[in-house]
Amino acid sequence: MQSKPAKAYGITSVEQPLKEMTINRRAIGAHDVELEILFCGICHSDLHQIKNDFGGTMFPIVPGHEIVGRVTAVGDHVKAFKPGDLAAVGCIVDSCGHCEYCNDGIEQFCDEGVTFSFNSPDKVSGGHTFGGFSKTYVCNEKYVLHMPEFKDLAAAAPLLCAGITVYSPLKHWGAGPGKKVGILGIGGLGHVAIKIAKAMGAHVTVFTTSPSKVEDAKRLGADEAVLSSDADQMAQYSRKLHFIIDTVSAKHDVNTYLNLLRHDGAVVLVGLPPEPLEISAFGVIVGNRSFAGSNIGGIAETQEMLDFCFRHNITAQSEIIDIQYVNEAFKRLEKGDVKYRFVIDMASLGN
Numbered sequence: 571m572q573s574k575p576a577k578a579y580g581i582t583s584v585e586q587p588l589k590e591m592t593i594n595r596r597a598i599g600a601h602d603v604e605l606e607i608l609f610c611g612i613c614h615s616d617l618h619q620i621k622n623d624f625g626g627t628m629f630p631i632v633p634g635h636e637i638v639g640r641v642t643a644v645g646d647h648v649k650a651f652k653p654g655d656l657a658a659v660g661c662i663v664d665s666c667g668h669c670e671y672c673n674d675g676i677e678q679f680c681d682e683g684v685t686f687s688f689n690s691p692d693k694v695s696g697g698h699t700f701g702g703f704s705k706t707y708v709c710n711e712k713y714v715l716h717m718p719e720f721k722d723l724a725a726a727a728p729l730l731c732a733g734i735t736v737y738s739p740l741k742h743w744g745a746g747p748g749k750k751v752g753i754l755g756i757g758g759l760g761h762v763a764i765k766i767a768k769a770m771g772a773h774v775t776v777f778t779t780s781p782s783k784v785e786d787a788k789r790l791g792a793d794e795a796v797l798s799s800d801a802d803q804m805a806q807y808s809r810k811l812h813f814i815i816d817t818v819s820a821k822h823d824v825n826t827y828l829n830l831l832r833h834d835g836a837v838v839l840v841g842l843p844p845e846p847l848e849i850s851a852f853g854v855i856v857g858n859r860s861f862a863g864s865n866i867g868g869i870a871e872t873q874e875m876l877d878f879c880f881r882h883n884i885t886a887q888s889e890i891i892d893i894q895y896v897n898e899a900f901k902r903l904e905k906g907d908v909k910y911r912f913v914i915d916m917a918s919l920g921n
């Protein structure tokens with residue numbers, strides 16, 4: 571079988587706007603699933619990558635890793651999917667499948683290098699992967715998720731990255747009844763984190779730099795919301811929280827938040843500020859606190875998260891856009907002007 575051309579949106583170098591282009595999707599292998607993409611969320615990681623914030627962006631780049639679609643074709647050996655099924659692809663589309671990490675279901679740390687859904691060397695095609703700002707996706711069935719029948723499928727797309735990125739550390743650090751959890755930064759990840767932490771039974775306090783989000787955070791389910799520039803309010807949370815999920819995308823003062831932890835608490839960084847963060851020794855030594863990190867989640871846990879969100883009726887508050895609006899959307903995302911996730915209706919790309 572031949573590779574197939576697919577319409578997509580991407581860029582050929584930094585500073586260029588995204589524009590329509592044609593990419594090749596690989597031929598469907600025996601274990602591959604082909605999706606027609608219906609919706610794709612826009613994550614701040616897409617923005618970091620098109621700006622080459624971390625270096626190493628491979629051009630041309632087609633972003634997009636919160637992909638929901640319908641199966642259009644499957645390889646001869648595919649058992650778990652059939653044409654017509656709703657399906658999804660998140661951040662991970664390949665890994666070795668046999669190292670210690672893959673065996674433990676944390677494919678994102680594969681010994682031989684994980685393949686991400688975009689901007690990642692593609693061991694199968696030899697090029698690099700192109701993401702979900704496109705008409706189709708093709709990958710091995712092991713990395714395709716079963717998409718529950720969410721009433722609002724578009725609003726469920728952000729779960730594929732934002733959802734798993736916060737679900738995994740919330741579960742790992744024990745969010746549940748009796749736990750006081752802080753959520754720092756109310757963007758795409760942060761607002762989903764409020765909903766998931768509440769559904770897990772935790773008491774949720776939000777810390778935001780945006781006055782307009784204080785009341786909104788409560789509407790989203792937070793028990794308490796604090797404007798982080800208000801020193802008096804911040805002082806009231808000193809030594810109160812069991813752990814904090816830090817979703818901030820830019821350089822910020824982590825020590826302020828370490829000081830809000832109870833003993834043995836942790837600030838768990840999921841945001842990816844391109845610059846290094848400074849940590850005061852006393853911030854972690856006093857109270858035996860930790861500064862930790864968390865990177866998305868494995869495939870099995872991503873499926874678990876989708877099923878959890880479906881049961882608890884959790885989706886992202888989304889602004890649905892046409893693909894032609896994507897450059898404006900990135901500008902607004904950079905300014906923090908989105909409540910709380912852009913999702914592209916891929917029908918707007920046309921055939």
Ligand code: NAP
Nearest residue numbers: 614615755756757758759778779780819820841842865866
């Ligand atoms: P987003 O929608 O832009 O949200 C980020 C939030 O951080 C903003 O809404 C804002 O919240 C806060 N913020 C931004 N700049 C700030 C600053 N200078 N100081 C303090 N607060 C600031 O982004 P997102 O899509 O949720 O992604 C968040 C970060 O997580 C990004 O860096 C992204 O690349 C990363 N990420 C990591 C993983 C992982 O596996 N670890 C996965 C996905 C994404 P307030 O207005 O409430 O202050």
Ligand code: ZN
Nearest residue numbers: 613615731732
């Ligand atoms: Zn993401």
